[in-house]
Amino acid sequence: MAEATLKTVPLDKARVMQWLQTYGVYAGVALLLVVNIAITPHFLSAENFRTQAVQVAPVIIVALGMALVIGTEGVDLSVGAVMALAASVTALYLGYGLLPALLVVAVFAAVVGLANGALVAFVGVQPIVATLALMVGGRGVALVLLPQLEDLRNPSLASLGSGDVLGIPYLILIATVLALLVAFVVRRTTFGRQLLAIGDSRPAAELAGLPVRRVLILVYVGCALLAAVAGVLATARLQASDPTSLGNLMELSAITAVVVGGTPLTGGRVNIAGTVAGAVLIQLLTATLIKHDLPPSWTQIAQAIVIVAAVYAARGRGKR
Amino acid sequence: MTATKTDAPVAPAGDGKQAAATEPVGSARSERLSALVQQHGALAVLVVVSLVASFSFDSFATGDNVGNMATSSAFLAIVALGMTFVIITGGIDLSVGSLFALGGVLAAWGSRHGTLVALLLPLVVCGAIGVVNGLLVARSRLAPFIVTLAAMLGARGLMLALTDEGANTYLIGKGSFLAELGQGTTLGLGNPVWITLALFVAGAVVLRRTRFGQHVYAVGGNEDAAALMGAPVARTKILVYTLSGVLAGLAGALNAAWLASGVTILGNGMELDAIAAVVIGGTLLTGGLGYVSGSLVGVLLLRVIQNVINQVGSLDSSYQQVVSGAFLALVVIAQTWLGRRRQLL
Amino acid sequence: MAPPAEVLAVRGLSKSFPGVRALDDVDLTLHPGEVHALIGENGAGKSTLIKLLTGVYRPDAGDIVFQGRTVSFGTPLEAQKAGISTIYQEVNLIPLLSVARNLFLGREPRNRFGLLDSARMNREAEEALREYGVRVDVRRPLRTLGVGAQQMVALARAVASEARIVIMDEPTSSLEPREVETLFSVIRRLRDEGIAVVYVSHRLDELYAVCDTVTVLRDGRRVHHGRLAELDRLSLVSTMLGRELGEVRQEGLTKFTGDHHATDSRPVLEAVGLTVPHKLNEVSVSIRPGEVVGLGGLLGSGRTETAKAISGALATSSGRVTVAGVPLRGGSTPAAIRAGISLLPEDRKSEGIVPGLSVRENISLAVLPRLSRFGLVSEARVDSIVDTFIERLRIKASSPQQKVGELSGGNQQKVLLARWLAMNPKVLLLDEPTRGIDVGAKAEVQKLVDELAADGLGVLLISSDLEELIEGSDRVVVLKDGAVVGELTGDEVTEDKLMRTIAGHAPEKDAVEEAASDG
Secondary structure, eight states, X not given: OHHHHHXXXXXXXXXXXXXXXXXXXHXXXXXHHHHHHHHSTTTTOHHHHHHHHHHHHHHHHHHHHHHHHHHTTOOOTTHHHHHHHHHHHHHHHGGGOHHHHHHHHHHHHHHHHHHHHHIIIIIOOOHHHHHHHHHHHHHHHHHHHOOSOEEOOOHHHXXXXXXXXXXXXXXXXXXXXXXXXXXXXXXXXXXXXXXXHHHHOHHHHHHTTOOHHHHHHHXXXXXXXXXXXXXXXXXXXXXXXXXXXXXXXXXXXXXXXXXXXXXXXXXXXXXXXXXXXXXXXXHHHHHHHHHTTOOHHHHHHXXXXXXXXXXXXXXXXXXX | OHHHHHHSOOOOXXXXXXXXXXXXXXXXXXXXXXXXXXXXXXXXXXXHHHHHHHHHOTTXXXXXXXXXXXXXXXXXXXXXXXHHXXXXXXXXXXXXXXXXXXXXXXXHHHGGGOHHHHHHHHHHHHHHHHHHHHHHHHTSOOOHXXXXXXXXHHHHHHHHHHTTTTTOOOBOOTTSHHHXXXXXXXXXEEHHHHHHHHHHHHHHHHHHHSHHHHHXXXXXXXXXXXXXXXXXXXHHHHHHHHHHHHHHHHHHHHHHHHHTBOOTTTTTTHHHHHHHHHHHTTOOTTSSOOOHHHHHHHHHHHHHHHHHHHHSTTSOTTHHHHHHHHHHHHHHHHHHHHHHHHHHO | OXXXXXXXXXXXXXXXXXXXXXXXXXXXXXXXXXXXXXXXXXXXXXXXXXXXXXXXXXXXXEEEEETTEEOOOSSHHHHHXXXXXXXXXXXXXXXXXXXXXXXXXXXXXXXXXXXXXXXXXXXXXXHHHHTTTOOOOTTSBGGGSOHHHHHHHHHHHHHHTTOSEEEEESTTTTOOHHHHHHHXXXXXXXXXXXXXXXXXXXXXXXXHHHOSEEEEXXXXXXXXXXXXXXXXXXXXXXXXXXXXXXXXXXXXXXXOOOOOOOOSSXXXXXXXXXXXXXXXXXXXXXXXXXOEEEEEOOTXXXXXXXXXXXTTSSOOSEEEEEXXXXXXXXXXXXXXXXXXXXXXXXXXXXXXOOTTSBHHHHHHTTTGGGGEETTEEOHHHHHHHHHHHHHHTTOOOSSTXXXXXXXXXXXXXXXXXXHHHTTOOSEEEEESTTTTOOHHHHHHHHHHHHHHHHTTOEEEEEOSOHHHHHHHOSEEEEEETTEEEEEEEGGGOSHHHHHHHHHTOOGXXXXXXXXXXXX
16 A cells, blocks of 8 residues: 555656657657658658668667577677678688578577577676677687688679569568567567566576576577678678678677667566667668768767667666 | 673584684685786796797797887787776776777877877877766766777767868878887887886886775775775776776877877777787786786787787788687686686685 | 763664664664674564664664764765774675785875885784784785684774774674684673674574673564573563563464374475585475475574575585485476475565566466477466466456566565466475565465465475464474474474574473573
């Protein structure tokens, strides 16, 4: 009784905050759309939407994996390196055909994910530190395998990067399917629920007998695989393998998308729709600045501010 | 009345089968051993690698090569010095690479207005960004990695804005004091090397022999206890991020002076090298334990390995990153393992 | 001899938290050189009182007069600077810093260049610690010392900062007997130096060994104060637990019926010789199907540890657990759960519920793999189980989708019970199942425990609520300082016997000892 009356007063403010945290990102996307329709010429063209969507697709795919990792109260800094690794490995094995190359890419990514997961789950290293090592080493391996940019001429890879079905590029289709798949995993599988429970309260998850280590390892492997998909798609779109710069700062973009989208860094909650919207928001922001001839430097500064603001706003949410 | 007091048997806590005296002795020996490995392991590896390299490659142990290695290590070493302080408090600073580049550009840009501006501008601007990092970490309690990751982006944006999106490279005039500072030599060693050594000595004194240094260790060792023991936790954190920013800016400025221009593409991934060097040098990534001297050794070790990779003509320079990453992983695993073993003892 | 002026006078101190009156009009007086025992069970208000004295909390009402002046500390640091130091149960120092640097942090001796004088610091540290019986290399990291030595460093630090009052919160909980002796001699020295000590402990022997005076708190109120020697152990225990000795046992205070009676069948759970260093010493418990076995003892006697050790959540150095005759291997939580052991943890909020997940997800958390095919959750089966238990346990939530963190304590507890009952366990370990929940929910939980036992489950019941323990249990195993000190069966299961066992009185010696201490 006492608790109930105590709660009613701050409830309104709390509800507003709650609403902002859950739907703020959609409001932001809507706002940017309206502003752009008003001030940006040719914004409302199918071509423009297509371009934007194709550009954001790899970010979305990486952010999906990042959302899962952050849901366990972790973080994966090695996603950019995994993208670079995927690019080099694709270039090296493309000679055997696209499918074999993709399989080898998957193996490499899985190894990185396993290493991350094992360091976190078994050795007990903090996620930032564990994935930092793989971030440094992963890109190193990518560069050792393929020291510089290499043009790729493979028809199947080319069609993967620029082909479409009924006017919808493969990239967008793949990103959509993956987003739906990850959302399904989070909502409807044992794994998804266990992941959230571990992120929300690891002691409770352990006492409830959940396979904490197995779930953690699978999460990091999943994140690495998704990053590898993004790496392959980006490579396919470029028609070139560029291990030096592919995926640079991708960890930052992905974390931003996840956090802006309403998934707290403290774990226990994963908002997939919000993550996708978060990636779209950053993309629109960048595009808006570029279309109005503001230089990339401004974009970077703006992105930095958005990140800090999003993390600051999310500070109070999460646990307790 | 007093009878009850003396009669009462002293509480037997779990019968005390384990003899209390033996426990500290056994753990003391292994503690000393692991402390030794922690503190000097990198040095031993450095000596071994250097010895092997000088026997394997004629051009390794030459005065020129050593001098070059020393000068090119100097800038990373200065960045790693600041990073050491940050990591000992249990934080991390991912913005140093960008601040390094920004510092170089600012120094080169400022050199048109005199040496003083050229030197002060990078320190002030990079220091200010460090202050912002520190405030967000200490006062707003945001995660250090995300704050400094954002600062990395913001600082790079600022640097690009200053240079027409990287198209403009400011030069540092020959013969100026700044150029002399970067390019000149004293007693056969490059000036940056001397500056680095002086900074490390100062850093070691600050860390080991001042109250601020004690606070740095205390905050990283146990933040709550440190606060209870009277250490100014927030101030200490703000100071270490500021220091890290200032040192990264200084390293950038010196590097620009050395190269005679503010090169915009530098500093990418430097934060990772700095972290690797600090950790390899025996500083715990979880904070509370670390050595300035270790970070210097860590930087030298990375540089010698790079030199060796370069000497082996067939190896690509990217092996350097693989080695750094592997080292980082190994050291972290070893640290975690040693730490856990000590707790079990 | 006129009594020395009091160093601390607390008058009418009160503190409330939402829904709880944690401290209610409490007085406390300390004189220089007085060693004062502060005791009480869980929730009695001890830690609230300490936190008010040391500036962690601000009082709602009442005065703290320290050395003649009314004070109001904003932080523990302010209190410490003023002269009230606290030694916590968990040593609050910097483990990686050297012993000397820990001792001197914030007041290091400096040379004329303003730099720390390490040599002098080490020398002085060594001298200072020698007085506390600690002879170590002070340059070593603090954590290489035994817990006892670390506690001595904390103590030396507190005293060196010119403390007038030293509060010790369960200082001996992880000390070896020898270290306890050293601690006592230090306390006696503090007393001789005119420093007042507040000593919080549940170990009666220790209290009688060092304390002069005592304050007993119960439910936020001071229920007794005076000279400790004038209060014998049995009275102390009964005052603390709030039960009169010889009071006629009233039936029906709880919802327990006591209808269930253990069959003669083999034990469903047998734990033999469980040992956890510093915590448990050869604890053995066995439970037959349909039996409720109570674990009695004061706070810190090892009850929670016993439950955790059985459920695999606490690693044991020796001992074994068998469930229905099958030895449990691995000593891991998942293995214990698979074998049919379910633990309702004491710390419901941080170890039990997953606050951000819904009622539905919390109930189905452990049983989820059984409701899934190829990792896909069958929502229909989850719904049916969740609905069943919400109805059966009368869980009050706005919907199964409501977050568990938003529920009342009683409903949270029912959600946890539902989580375990969904697993069809053989043994239920209930650690304080009714603490902090309202009267109605409490009665429901008690009734449920009865029903479950009647259905043939083995139940281990831990409760600080004596009525609950006595009326709910068929048998009570009594723990003290991590070891079994007695077992009450049949007619012996009474509050009287329980308190006597806790107080360490062998039944036949009662009269003699009481006479001795009364006189």
